[in-house]
Amino acid sequence: MQLLLSSNEVDDAFGSVAPAIHQSSLFTFPTYDALEERFSGKSEADIYSRTSNPTVRLLEDKLAKLERGDAAIAFGSGMAAISGAVLSLVKAGDRIVSTFNTYSDAYRLFEILMARLGVSVTYVDCNDIDELSNALVGARLLFLESPSSYVFETCDIKKATDVAKQHGVITIFDNSFASPLGQKPLLHGADIVVHSISKYLSGHSDVVAGCVVGSHDLINQIRDTALPLLGAKLSAMEAWLVIRGLRTLPMRLREHQEAADFVVGKLKDDSRIAKIHRAMPSSTLSGAGGLFTVELADGLDVRAFCDALKVFRLGVSWGGFESLALPASVAARIDSDRKSVV
Ligand SMILES: *Cc1c(COP(=O)(O)O)cnc(C)c1O
Numbered sequence: 001m002q003l004l005l006s007s008n009e010v011d012d013a014f015g016s017v018a019p020a021i022h023q024s025s026l027f028t029f030p031t032y033d034a035l036e037e038r039f040s041g042k043s044e045a046d047i048y049s050r051t052s053n054p055t056v057r058l059l060e061d062k063l064a065k066l067e068r069g070d071a072a073i074a075f076g077s078g079m080a081a082i083s084g085a086v087l088s089l090v091k092a093g094d095r096i097v098s099t100f101n102t103y104s105d106a107y108r109l110f111e112i113l114m115a116r117l118g119v120s121v122t123y124v125d126c127n128d129i130d131e132l133s134n135a136l137v138g139a140r141l142l143f144l145e146s147p148s149s150y151v152f153e154t155c156d157i158k159k160a161t162d163v164a165k166q167h168g169v170i171t172i173f174d175n176s177f178a179s180p181l182g183q184k185p186l187l188h189g190a191d192i193v194v195h196s197i198s199k200y201l202s203g204h205s206d207v208v209a210g211c212v213v214g215s216h217d218l219i220n221q222i223r224d225t226a227l228p229l230l231g232a233k234l235s236a237m238e239a240w241l242v243i244r245g246l247r248t249l250p251m252r253l254r255e256h257q258e259a260a261d262f263v264v265g266k267l268k269d270d271s272r273i274a275k276i277h278r279a280m281p282s283s284t285l286s287g288a289g290g291l292f293t294v295e296l297a298d299g300l301d302v303r304a305f306c307d308a309l310k311v312f313r314l315g316v317s318w319g320g321f322e323s324l325a326l327p328a329s330v331a332a333r334i335d336s337d338r339k340s341v342v
Contacts, residue, residue: 004065006247021240022054051227055236059243060211063201066180066246067193069213073223074234074242078176078196079105081210083113084226085172085192086141089218092118094140099126099155101148103174103196104331110143126155129163136167144190145174147279150293150328152177157284161189170218176200181253183285192218199319203245203252206320207238256290259323264292272297291318293328302327 027046029035037043046052056074064072075081086109090096098110100123110121124135126144136142142164146155157173164171173190175183179200185193195201197209212222227233260278267273278292279285296305306314312325 004062005249019055019058019240019243022049022236024053024236025049049236050231050233051223053233053236053239055243056234056239059234059239059246062243062246063180063195063211064213067175067213068184068186069193069219070216071219072211072213073219073227074197074239075210075212075226076232076234076238077208078103078194078198078210079109080226080230080232081194081196081212082106082172082174083109084230084232085194085212085222086114086143087230088222088225089170090114090117090119090140094119095138096121096141096143097132097135097139097169098123098143099145099148100124101150101153102143102145103149103176106143106145106174126160129159132160133163133167136164136169139167139169142169142171143174144171144185145177147177147285147289147291149177151277152279152289152291152293153277154279154282154285156282157183157185157188157190161185161191165189177279177289177291178285179249179253179289181250182287182289185284186213188284191215192222197242198317200253200256201246201249202242202319203249204241204320205317205322207241207245209234209238209242253287253289256319257287260288260290260292267294272300274298302329 026048029038029045038045038047046054060072060074063074064070075084096110096114096119098121114121122135124131126132142160144155144160146157147153161171170192171190172192172194173185175185175193176196176199192212192214195211197211198207202209212219264276264278268276273294274297275295276292279288281287296302306325306327309325312323314326315324316326316331318324
């Protein structure tokens with residue numbers, strides 16, 4: 001694992017341990033024949049960095065191996081990965097089944113853009129297998145996020161994806177909160193894994209990036225639509241920063257988990273805290289990770305709580321070196337009919 005995260009498989013005439021940053025928009029061909037071979041699909045040389053780039057490919061190979069997929073595509077953000085995958089696989093009239101507490105912009109993608117394109121979305125409790133099975137009749141995609149945003153609830157990946165398979169439905173799984181080291185959904189039946197690389201995988205709050213991982217078939221379908229037509233590529237420089245971040249992923253995750261264990265340990269018996277939401281490790285999920293949500297006891301002022309924080313800064317996102325808090329009262333503007341507890 002450490003070797004995979006730290007290796008530099010790119011041929012390098014100088015023997016450097018860090019990969020080269022191929023900061024080039026285009027790649028040239030020595031002869032007419034070489035150019036023709038590439039365009040007729042007989043060779044795989046890079047043409048233009050909107051569709052492929054050697055530094056980005058090095059990252060994609062690592063991500064595919066980490067998640068145990070055949071192939072991966074890196075994107076300019078986690079949302080580009082999610083919308084790229086979804087838009088590549090649906091058409092007007094299709095229906096998506098989604099878990100309740102998805103990342104808020106994934107929810108907005110479904111409610112705003114998908115609705116406009118004639119794709120409907122049904123929200124279900126993915127641990128209620130009967131409800132899930134009913135919703136999946138005639139659906140095209142199942143969208144799972146586990147642990148989920150805000151409340152870190154988990155679903156039984158194997159059970160949910162088994163039902164999806166029975167209905168011929170493709171499962172897209174947002175694995176950002178667990179990271180590939182915490183859980184590998186492709187091994188438990190998911191068809192496509194998506195990540196916000198901006199979080200744990202890059203790990204230093206200096207990159208916005210995303211990826212999809214899956215079988216050759218599905219990844220080629222997504223690659224042919226999302227990169228040339230939607231253009232949501234990742235830059236070579238940012239791919240390089242992620243490759244650097246990956247080298248310390250196991251150590252960083254251990255620290256995140258220990259730090260969260262420490263803080264949760266201090267809070268859990270405090271009478272001013274009504275409830276703590278944190279992911280529950282299971283047979284597929286190896287750790288609770290570094291995130292948790294607290295509900296303050298009745299009558300306590302969220303604003304005063306936030307303004308009194310010393311180590312934690314107020315801000316969105318997560319997975320970097322800094323401790324962050326985000327009040328749901330400000331950030332989670334989610335429809336009440338979505339049954340969210342936030
Ligand atoms: C942040 C996040 C995303 C979106 O990723 P970006 O890189 O910010 O576009 C998607 N899913 C989850 C679970 C996230 O936390």
